[in-house]
Structure formats: C-alpha cells, structure tokens
Amino acid sequence: MLESNISERWQSEEPLDLMTMVLDVVESLAGLAARDEAERELFALERALAEELEDMVVPVHLLPCLYSGLGLAGDSETFFSIDNCLMNRVLVRREGIPVSLGILLIHLCRRFGVDAEGINFPGHFLVRIRSEEEGTVIDPFTGRHLSRHEIEQLLRGARGNLARLAPEHLKGTSDTEILVRLLNVTKAAYINEQQFGKALGCSELLLRLKPDCPFERRDRGFLYEQLGCGQLAADDFEFFIEQRPDDPIADVLKAQIAGLDLSPKTLH
Structure with missing residues (x-):
C-alpha cells in the first residue's frame, strides 16, 4: 500500500513539498515508526528555531541560530553512512552530509519565509538563499556563506585543477532532482554497507521518479x-x-x- 501511495503522490501533477517526499523515502526504507520519529524531531527543531529567532531578523540570523545555537553540523567522521542519509537519523543527531543537511536547510528557510533553492553542484550539494534581490551561496555542511574562490576550490576538488566555474554549475535545481541526488547517495551508502535489499529499495524509488x-x-x-x-x-x-x-x-x-x-x- 505504501509503494502505491508513493507512486500516486510522486506522479501527481501537483508539486510535492520536498520534505514530504524525503519523509516518504524514510517510511519506504525504514518504516512508519522512522517517519513518525522524523516528524517529531522536525517539529521540535522548528519550534526551537522559532524560539531562537524571536525578535530577530530572520534572513540574517537563521543560519547562526541553526548551526551555532541548535548544533546543526556536518559529519566528517562517518561521511558515507546511512545515518547521514535518512532524515529521521539526521534530525535525531542533527548531523548529516551536504545533501541531507541542504534539504533540511531549504525546508527550514521556506518554513520561516526565506527564499531558498538547491544547487546540484559537482561533488558537494549547495544551497542558495535569497534576501530581497541578492542571492548567497551556502555550504549546508558548515552553514557558511561561500565566496566565489571557495566555490571554485570545491569545483576543482570534484573535477580536477583544470575545471573552471561556469554559470551552469550554480543553476538552481528542482526539488525532484534534489530527491534523486539524495536517493543516489543513500543507495551508495547501502551498497557500501552491503545492504543490497535496501539499495534495491532506493533503485525502485528512483525509477518512480525517472521511469x-x-x-x-x-x-x-x-x-x-x-x-x-x-x-x-x-x-x-x-x-x-x-x-x-x-x-x-x-x-x-x-x-x-x-x-x-x-x-x-x-x-x-
């Protein structure tokens, strides 16, 4: 029944909320209890962030409150682990990798009225946050604003020293493509742990998005x-x-x- 419901929701003409699709992934791969856990933790994080941001200018203070105040952080020690991919585990630990933290950051920005979009940057998922006319590129792994030089360094780390930053590298991407990236990383993490049945579950979900x-x-x-x-x-x-x-x-x-x-x- 779950797989049928996911197919209907994901193939609907109505655009789905990114976090809703990510929670569908959690439920499909880890069960309803894991989804319930994710929803509880997400609600608690939203409430804590609202308290941190009280009487503050949200676009200015959201990142410091989230990363410094509430402890969101990148996990560099066990980077390619399932705990860094499944949103229930990311929320419980408040740790993850660029794409999972990026999804969470995009969700929270939108929840608090800040325009945000994902960037499917080579090797390292990024987020663009817009305040009025300006757009700032954020590394969701650290919560830091990135300079052009730092972005170029990330590109060369992924593509080699001859790579040159081009406009297409920083184009915004759709929520569906963000989900595809998360599922591919999750599939790779399951394969790395030799959990081939779970990796197959990721493949089935990917084929719902890309029949x-x-x-x-x-x-x-x-x-x-x-x-x-x-x-x-x-x-x-x-x-x-x-x-x-x-x-x-x-x-x-x-x-x-x-x-x-x-x-x-x-x-x-």
Whole structure:
C-alpha cells in the first residue's frame, strides 16, 4: 500500500513539498515508526528555531541560530553512512552530509519565509538563499556563506585543477532532482554497507521518479544480480542494451547476461 501511495503522490501533477517526499523515502526504507520519529524531531527543531529567532531578523540570523545555537553540523567522521542519509537519523543527531543537511536547510528557510533553492553542484550539494534581490551561496555542511574562490576550490576538488566555474554549475535545481541526488547517495551508502535489499529499495524509488531511465534500470540490474535474481537482472540489462546499444558497457552487460543463473528466484 505504501509503494502505491508513493507512486500516486510522486506522479501527481501537483508539486510535492520536498520534505514530504524525503519523509516518504524514510517510511519506504525504514518504516512508519522512522517517519513518525522524523516528524517529531522536525517539529521540535522548528519550534526551537522559532524560539531562537524571536525578535530577530530572520534572513540574517537563521543560519547562526541553526548551526551555532541548535548544533546543526556536518559529519566528517562517518561521511558515507546511512545515518547521514535518512532524515529521521539526521534530525535525531542533527548531523548529516551536504545533501541531507541542504534539504533540511531549504525546508527550514521556506518554513520561516526565506527564499531558498538547491544547487546540484559537482561533488558537494549547495544551497542558495535569497534576501530581497541578492542571492548567497551556502555550504549546508558548515552553514557558511561561500565566496566565489571557495566555490571554485570545491569545483576543482570534484573535477580536477583544470575545471573552471561556469554559470551552469550554480543553476538552481528542482526539488525532484534534489530527491534523486539524495536517493543516489543513500543507495551508495547501502551498497557500501552491503545492504543490497535496501539499495534495491532506493533503485525502485528512483525509477518512480525517472521511469524507464536506462541507467537506473542498469543499476537495478546489478543489484538484482547481487541478490541472486538472475532473470530480473537480465531483464534490466537487456533493457539497457536495447536503449543504449552504442554505450561501451552494453557489451559488458551481454557477457554478464551469459553468466547469469536464470532460474526463478523469490525476492524477499
């Protein structure tokens, strides 16, 4: 029933609130109790932030109150962990990675009347906050305003020393694309922990956002292969080959299919 409800909500023409979709992810991957936990913690954080901001100019003081006053922070010690991806755990710990903290920052900005949008920057998710006509780029990992030089350094860290900052690097992105980025990071974290069933859950959610995307189907095929579901893996690999016959990996996938056990399996 949950998967059906998510499909209906995510495929509706009505734009969905970013945090609502993120909580759908929590519920799908970790259960209803985890979603309830996230909603309680989010309400508590919103209430605490409102108290911190009382009688203050919100656009000026929101970041200091959130990061210094309420302890929101980036987790650099266990960066690629599930705790930094699932919003219930991010809210409980008040720690995360750029994309999860960025989602939380965008939500809180909008909740308190500040215009904010995500930037799908290479290697490091960023947030733009607008006050009147001006826009400031924020690193959600630290809560700091970034100079152009600092942004260029982030780009070179992700793309190499020859990379040059261009306008397209700082374009705002849609809430759906932010969710895609979160799901991809979450999938990678589950794969890193060899929780392939949970990673498959991320792939299924990604395919609700990007139906029939050949690359998502290819990646789901690799997860099916890890889970011993040869026929399902072959179906996804064949879809990729049909859609992207000139891609260099197509020949690799043909060899993969030849080596799969195609006998029926039950996926639990």
